[in-house]
Amino acid sequence: MPQHRALLIGASNYDMRGIHSLPFIPGDLARLGSALRRRGFKDVQVLSQLEGGKQLGANFIKGCVAGFLRRAGRGDTLVIVLSGHGVHAAGRDYLVPEDIHEDTHPFESGCVPIDWGRDLDETPADHVVFLIDACREGIEVASMSVAGVTQWGRQKTDAALRRKVAYVYGCSPAQLSLYVRDHEAVTDGVQCGTVPGESFSIFSRAISDVVTSHQGALALDVFREAVQERVSLLHQAYRKRGNPQLLRTITDIPHNAFTFLPAAAGRHEAATPPVTEYPATPSRSTSPWWSTPASPPSGLRPQPALTRTAEEDRLIPPAPSHSAAPGRGQAAGPVGLPPRLRGSSPGPRHLISRRRVLLGLAGTVLTGVGFTAWKVIDASTPDRQLWKFNTREFVQSSPAVAGGVVYVGSGDGKLYAVDAATGEEHWSFATGEWDASSPSDSAVKSSPAVADGVVYVGSQNKKLYAVDAATGKKRWSFATGGEVYSSPAVAGGVVYVGSRDEKLYAVDAATGDERWSFATGDRVDSSPTVTKGVVYVGSSNDKLYAVDAATGDERWSFATDFHVESSPTVADGVVYIGSYDAHLYAVKT
Structure with missing residues (x-):
C-alpha cells in the first residue's frame, strides 16, 4: 500500500569563516518531524546534529537522499526537506554542507547540487516533493565566486521529471529565507502561536504550523497557499523588513491532483491532540493578508493547539524564564490560519x-x-x-x-x-x-476562445483544437511539439497560442494551417494578447515579447528577472505583465 515518507536534512553547524551557523535548524526539523508523524507519515528520518559532533558532509547528504529515493515503495509520496545555507553557481542550486572548507575552489564543487535526476527517474515513488529552505541570510558570498542567492532557483529542471517532482522554494530570486532570532519579539497585540525566546526559520516554522493546525488532507496547491499566508503573518508579526518572502513551486504535477499531506493520523480517535478554543488572530488593522472572525464559521472545527513532543523539548531551546514585556511575545497556543483553510469540510474556498x-x-x-x-x-x-x-x-x-x-x-x-x-x-x-x-x-x-461559431482550445496532448461551437464536432487540430497550457487568442482569422515546445504559433483559424512560428527559447505558458497588429506574450526565458501578428517577426523584447507565465494586458499604449520575480511591469508598446 502506498505510504507517505519524509527525509529531513538540516545543515546548521558551520565552521567556515563567512558562513554563520544556524542553531535553530535542529529544533525546526524536530518540530516538523513530529508533526509529520502525527499526520500518518510511516517513515520520518531527521538528520541533523550527528552524534559525536560529526558534521554533515556533501557525500553523506547526497548518499542519504539517493538511498531514500531508491528504497521508496511503489506509489509512495516522498517529502524531502533540505535546510541550511544555499548558493547558486553556473546555473545550478547547491546546499552548502557543514564541512565546507574555505580553500575549496571552485566553491560549489564542495557543495551538494540539488539535482538527483537519475535517482528520481528510477525511484518507484509516484511523487517527490522537495521543500527547500536554503536561500538563507547569513552567508557572505563575495569572496566565493558564486552568485549567492540572487539567482537562487533558476536552475533548469528536466521536463520529464517535472511530471513527478515538485520543488517548493522558501523564497524567490533576489529574496532571502529569513529567520527569527531569540531576542526578537512579536508586535504588540499580535498572537501568532510562538513564545518569547524562540528562534526559527520562518519558512520551516510555517510548514510545521500548517501541518499541525490543518487536520484534513491537503493537496499541494492548498498547502502552498496556507504556508504562504503563514509566512506573511510571521513576517509581519516580527516586523521583518521588506516584503514577505514569496514561495515558489516548480513542477508540472497538477497541484490538486495528488494528496501531498494525508489527514492527521487518528484525528477522530482519543489520541488526537485536545481541541482548544478558536485561536485569536491579529486585527484587520495589523494584518493586511487576511482577517479572522471571532468564532468558527459554521461546519468547521477548531484546530488543536501546537504542543511539543519530548523530542522537540530536547532540541528546541526553552523560552527564557523571565516574563515578556506586556503585549510582546504571546503564550504558546493554536496557530491562526485563514478561515478558508481551517477544518476539512468541503465547500467554496473563498468566503x-x-x-x-x-x-x-x-x-x-x-x-x-x-x-x-x-x-x-x-x-x-x-x-x-x-x-x-x-x-x-x-x-x-x-x-x-x-x-x-x-x-x-x-x-x-x-x-x-x-x-x-x-x-x-x-x-x-x-x-x-x-x-x-x-x-x-x-x-x-x-482556457477556450470562441469566435465565429468555433471554440479554440489547447490540450496537454500537445495539440490545438478547433471545435464547432454548436455541435462539438472537430473542425481541425494542429500539432505542436509540447503541451499547450497557453490559452488561444483569435484575431483577423488567425489563432495565436503558445506551447511548451518553446514556440508561439500563428494558425489559420479556418484551415488549421500554420502561418508562422516564433521561437522564444523556453516554454510558453503565457496566453497571448493581440492588438493593433502585434502579439504580446511571455516566456519562461524571463522575457516579454512583441511579435508582428502578420509576419511573426520580433518587434522587441523586454527582460524581467525570472519566468513570465503571466498573460499580458494592453491598455492605453502600455503592456502590463507579471513575472515570477515577484514584480508587475508596465512596458511601453
Whole structure:
C-alpha cells in the first residue's frame, strides 16, 4: 500500500569563516518531524546534529537522499526537506554542507547540487516533493565566486521529471529565507502561536504550523497557499523588513491532483491532540493578508493547539524564564490560519463579504472542480447556487461564455459545452483517451476562445483544437511539439497560442494551417494578447515579447528577472505583465 515518507536534512553547524551557523535548524526539523508523524507519515528520518559532533558532509547528504529515493515503495509520496545555507553557481542550486572548507575552489564543487535526476527517474515513488529552505541570510558570498542567492532557483529542471517532482522554494530570486532570532519579539497585540525566546526559520516554522493546525488532507496547491499566508503573518508579526518572502513551486504535477499531506493520523480517535478554543488572530488593522472572525464559521472545527513532543523539548531551546514585556511575545497556543483553510469540510474556498457581490457574467460566476454557478445576490441570501456540473477531474481552465453556452476544459481531457441557464450538457469533445491513473496526459488546462461559431482550445496532448461551437464536432487540430497550457487568442482569422515546445504559433483559424512560428527559447505558458497588429506574450526565458501578428517577426523584447507565465494586458499604449520575480511591469508598446 502506498505510504507517505519524509527525509529531513538540516545543515546548521558551520565552521567556515563567512558562513554563520544556524542553531535553530535542529529544533525546526524536530518540530516538523513530529508533526509529520502525527499526520500518518510511516517513515520520518531527521538528520541533523550527528552524534559525536560529526558534521554533515556533501557525500553523506547526497548518499542519504539517493538511498531514500531508491528504497521508496511503489506509489509512495516522498517529502524531502533540505535546510541550511544555499548558493547558486553556473546555473545550478547547491546546499552548502557543514564541512565546507574555505580553500575549496571552485566553491560549489564542495557543495551538494540539488539535482538527483537519475535517482528520481528510477525511484518507484509516484511523487517527490522537495521543500527547500536554503536561500538563507547569513552567508557572505563575495569572496566565493558564486552568485549567492540572487539567482537562487533558476536552475533548469528536466521536463520529464517535472511530471513527478515538485520543488517548493522558501523564497524567490533576489529574496532571502529569513529567520527569527531569540531576542526578537512579536508586535504588540499580535498572537501568532510562538513564545518569547524562540528562534526559527520562518519558512520551516510555517510548514510545521500548517501541518499541525490543518487536520484534513491537503493537496499541494492548498498547502502552498496556507504556508504562504503563514509566512506573511510571521513576517509581519516580527516586523521583518521588506516584503514577505514569496514561495515558489516548480513542477508540472497538477497541484490538486495528488494528496501531498494525508489527514492527521487518528484525528477522530482519543489520541488526537485536545481541541482548544478558536485561536485569536491579529486585527484587520495589523494584518493586511487576511482577517479572522471571532468564532468558527459554521461546519468547521477548531484546530488543536501546537504542543511539543519530548523530542522537540530536547532540541528546541526553552523560552527564557523571565516574563515578556506586556503585549510582546504571546503564550504558546493554536496557530491562526485563514478561515478558508481551517477544518476539512468541503465547500467554496473563498468566503464572501456580506456586502453585495458585484460579479459579471450576466449574474453568474463560474469556479471549482466540476464547476459551479453562483447567483449575484446579497451574500446573506443562502441560496446562491444555480447549478453545478460535474467532470471527472479538476477544472483549471477558465470558462468562456457565448450564446447562452459555457465552454470549459477539464483535467479529464474533455472540452465541455454546458447550458448557462440550466447546467445541462450540450456536448463534450475528448482531446484524448482518459486514463484515471494518468489523467494529465490529455488534460485541458487551456482556457477556450470562441469566435465565429468555433471554440479554440489547447490540450496537454500537445495539440490545438478547433471545435464547432454548436455541435462539438472537430473542425481541425494542429500539432505542436509540447503541451499547450497557453490559452488561444483569435484575431483577423488567425489563432495565436503558445506551447511548451518553446514556440508561439500563428494558425489559420479556418484551415488549421500554420502561418508562422516564433521561437522564444523556453516554454510558453503565457496566453497571448493581440492588438493593433502585434502579439504580446511571455516566456519562461524571463522575457516579454512583441511579435508582428502578420509576419511573426520580433518587434522587441523586454527582460524581467525570472519566468513570465503571466498573460499580458494592453491598455492605453502600455503592456502590463507579471513575472515570477515577484514584480508587475508596465512596458511601453
